Amino acid sequence: MTKSDRQISERTKSEAKTTAILSGAMKEFLQNGYAGTSMDKVAKSARVSKATVYSHFGDKENLFNAVMQDLVKDKFQQVMSLEKPQSLEQDPQVVLSGMMTKMLANIQNNRSFQDFMRIIIGESGRFPELAKAYVNNVAKPTIEILTKYLKSHPALELADPEATVRVMMGTMVYFVMLQEMLHGKDIVPLEGDRVIKTLTDLITEG
Template structure:
């Protein structure tokens, strides 16, 4: 599987220079890693000069931080769009299972097929341990905003008596862990599940969540 979702020798010129730089850098960083990426390679792919990159984002460290921040902001924006469709759920097990399964399917399919989500996940997985100081933008604009928003949804379910009252942040994390339990190893091996497979994975993950959290 390619390190990025599509091949391109030069980023489309209809994008602004900054956007072309960030798109090119994301692709190259995913392919070569922070250590292997170069300003020259990004400049060539984005069809700009080295000096243009320095003017917009600075050196390679600044470029990496800018890419992470941009991808995290895009990913968070998409997540909040999906969160607007968080289901209305009553006290029946069927409603909890079906509603969260539909929501979970959208999340898994998006994480699989959206280039922003794939790039961001790959960079965090590959570079997070080696360069944690470069991922401050991801922590601030990604989990820092997503986790509280999702936790609030589960807090509402607990307040309505649909699920057990637990720490809502922990509940949200466990929901995501169960949702991605099958999906994560598949994608790490290079497999891209289609929508039906994402639905089946979501249903099984949600079933485990319902078994643990639903009020009987």
């Protein structure tokens, strides 16, 4: 085996261990919460040594951040695509409606994401760094990219694009929390497409 082949093999093994650790950590965090999860438990769940977990992620806080990033990276790909130039050439009503529809579907159909959000909210009093990690890794980049899009699109003339983004995100987050996480869909049912259409109309026609 050549040196290059050995390097590729080692990198592949390392990536496989990283995947196993993230999967094991997700299982433990969802089952035991942040405080109840230890690096020992993660190592056992991932079937690797505790030293391997520490060598890959350093400590529990970094591991939690990595799990969160891994969980949301595909969920917000549609938002990130707003940075592409062609999005500015398309009808903003179509772009925004499509983006919100995909995001809502992803979140509603992903119980792990909802349970993970419960951990962040429930543990944020004792572990404020968890909430800050969510804001830094998810909320902040989404706000920045959407604000840039609303500012840049030639068909939109908004007085305060950033505040508009906050209103849009706040509405979407509250809708998911009330309908899904608090089981409000059985008490105050409302179709997601109605919320999306209302938001899109307010932004593009208001």
